[in-house]
Amino acid sequence: MAVKRIDSTDQNVSKYVFDFGNAVAEAVLYKYPTYEARTVICCSTQSGCPVGCRFCGAGDAFVRSLTADEIVGQVQHLFADRDIDPAKVEKCQIMFMSMGEPLLNFGHLADAIRQLHALYPRFSLLISTSAPAVDYERVNALSVEVPAVGLQFSVHESTDAARDALVPFKAKLNLHQIAAAGEAWFVATGRQPFFNYRAHEGNTVQADADRIYAMFDPDVWQATISVVCERDESVAAANVRQRQLATDFMGKLGAYGYSTRCFDPAGQDDIGGGCGQLWFVQDWMRNNPELARPSVGRTFPIVHAPREVESAA
Numbered sequence: 001m002a003v004k005r006i007d008s009t010d011q012n013v014s015k016y017v018f019d020f021g022n023a024v025a026e027a028v029l030y031k032y033p034t035y036e037a038r039t040v041i042c043c044s045t046q047s048g049c050p051v052g053c054r055f056c057g058a059g060d061a062f063v064r065s066l067t068a069d070e071i072v073g074q075v076q077h078l079f080a081d082r083d084i085d086p087a088k089v090e091k092c093q094i095m096f097m098s099m100g101e102p103l104l105n106f107g108h109l110a111d112a113i114r115q116l117h118a119l120y121p122r123f124s125l126l127i128s129t130s131a132p133a134v135d136y137e138r139v140n141a142l143s144v145e146v147p148a149v150g151l152q153f154s155v156h157e158s159t160d161a162a163r164d165a166l167v168p169f170k171a172k173l174n175l176h177q178i179a180a181a182g183e184a185w186f187v188a189t190g191r192q193p194f195f196n197y198r199a200h201e202g203n204t205v206q207a208d209a210d211r212i213y214a215m216f217d218p219d220v221w222q223a224t225i226s227v228v229c230e231r232d233e234s235v236a237a238a239n240v241r242q243r244q245l246a247t248d249f250m251g252k253l254g255a256y257g258y259s260t261r262c263f264d265p266a267g268q269d270d271i272g273g274g275c276g277q278l279w280f281v282q283d284w285m286r287n288n289p290e291l292a293r294p295s296v297g298r299t300f301p302i303v304h305a306p307r308e309v310e311s312a313a
Contacts, residue, residue, distance in 0.1 A: 003077060006280065016078060018242035018278045022291060023063045024284040026098050027074040035084045038091040043074040045109055045140075047102025048285065049168040051130050052295040053154075055198065058099045061285045061292035066100070068111035086120050094120075095209070097128035099281060102265040103139065110142050117146045126150040128196065135179045140188040149186050152194035152224060153178050156213040157203055168296050176252065179215045186220045196224045196263070197209060199246040209252035218257040225250045226263040264298055 002019040012033065018025040024042035032038040049056065075094055079086055086092070094116060096102040102109050113125055125148045127139070143149040157163040160174045160236035173181060182193040195216055197203075212223075225246045243262075250260045285292040 004280070005081060014082075015280070016042075016074070017284075018070075018074060018077075019284070020047075022283055023066070024288075025066060025070065025074060026281055029082065029111055031057045035082060036088050036090060039080055039089050040077055040085065040093050040095065042095045042098040043071060044099035044113075045071055045096050045102045045105050048281070048292060048295065049100050049195045050104060050295050051132070051167060051172075053130065053167050054117060057279060059249050059283075060210055060295055062295050063285075063288075063291050063293070064078060064285050065105035065108060068108045069097075070116060071108065071112035071221070072115045072119075076119075086123075089123075092120065092123040092145050093126060093214055094123055095126045095128060097126070101130055101132060102127050103129045103134050104263045106134065106138060110138075112140065113146055113149060117148055121148070124148055124150060126152060128152040128154065129179050130154045130167055130169065131181070132172045134170065136184065140185050143185060143191075147189075150191065150194070151182070151187075152196055154198075155195040155212075155216075156198040156297075158208040162203065170296070171250065180218075183220050185218070192220060192222050192259075194222045196226055197249070199242075199249045201245065204249040204252075205254060208257065208311045209249065212253065213256045218259075220254075221258065223250070223253050223258045223260045224263050225260060226255070271291075 001021070004017045006015045006017070008014065012031050014029050016027045018027070023024075024047050027044060028042040030040040030042075031041065031094045044066060046065045048061045050062040052059045060118070096109065107155075109127070116123070116125060125146065127149065129152070131153050139151065143151065153165070155163070155175065155178060156166055158175075163175065178195070185191075185193050195212075197212070208239065216223075227242050227246045246262050250262060254260050
């Protein structure tokens with residue numbers, strides 16, 4: 001296995017590319033403001049992704065699911081590379097959201113979660129999913145077994161039609177089904193799930209907030225509002241206007257009583273720090289076409305931020 005580290009000009013974030021020979025994975029390491037104070041790791045669960053989300057650079061091709069050891073090994077490598085002593089880290093969140101759909105690799109994911117919880121029992125483990133139509137009772141049971149597990153659904157839009165255009169994978173839950181699955185997880189675990197909403201020009205008006213409120217009970221759900229990340233290295237989408245859209249929509253949801261947070265990852269513009277900006281994986285896929293099978297998303301148009309927003313920096 002070969003591992004390459006790419007450091008951002010923002011000194012708080014680095015990206016790691018794992019080349020397994022027959023597959024590639026990425027992980028991202030953040031510090032806030034030091035590794036000892038708070039560390040966040042985004043790791044991959046698959047090489048490429050079969051779901052095909054149109055804003056994601058990994059959405060055009062799928063290679064294979066990663067083994068539990070390959071998932072756990074990403075976390076261990078990041079700690080070792082930066083000489084981080086996990087015992088000295090006050091807060092840490094390990095997020096399964098860098099590349100791949102975690103719930104389409106549930107067997108290996110569950111094994112990896114058990115291993116990571118045994119290694120780092122104080123650390124939070126967040127599953128971020130696009131909500132494929134799988135057996136969520138298994139997810140609930142794992143989340144009860146391992147109390148460090150959190151669950152986040154990639155909702156991204158306030159209507160199913162808009163979400164279907166963004167996430168073309170057909171075997172997935174609709175928005176009302178996601179709401180029901182999250183409520184069942186809340187009942188089973190006593191913990192609030194999150195929904196992740198990708199804020200852009202076309203989905204941040206009051207009517208969008210009203211539709212979200214009609215489906216997602218703020219007594220059950222917490223909201224993550226994401227600043228748009230682009231799959232294209234040439235587009236600097238993480239600008240002031242994009243952040244303002246996210247902040248404004250957070251205010252609309254906050255008025256409904258949601259606990260909200262903004263996901264605005266460092267390193268978006270130069271190393272692709274955020275989920276979906278997997279530029280190095282895109283290069284690997286182009287160089288290994290015999291391994292990278294087209295995903296369902298390949299035939300769908302790429303979704304960018306509106307052009308006037310892209311140039312607003």
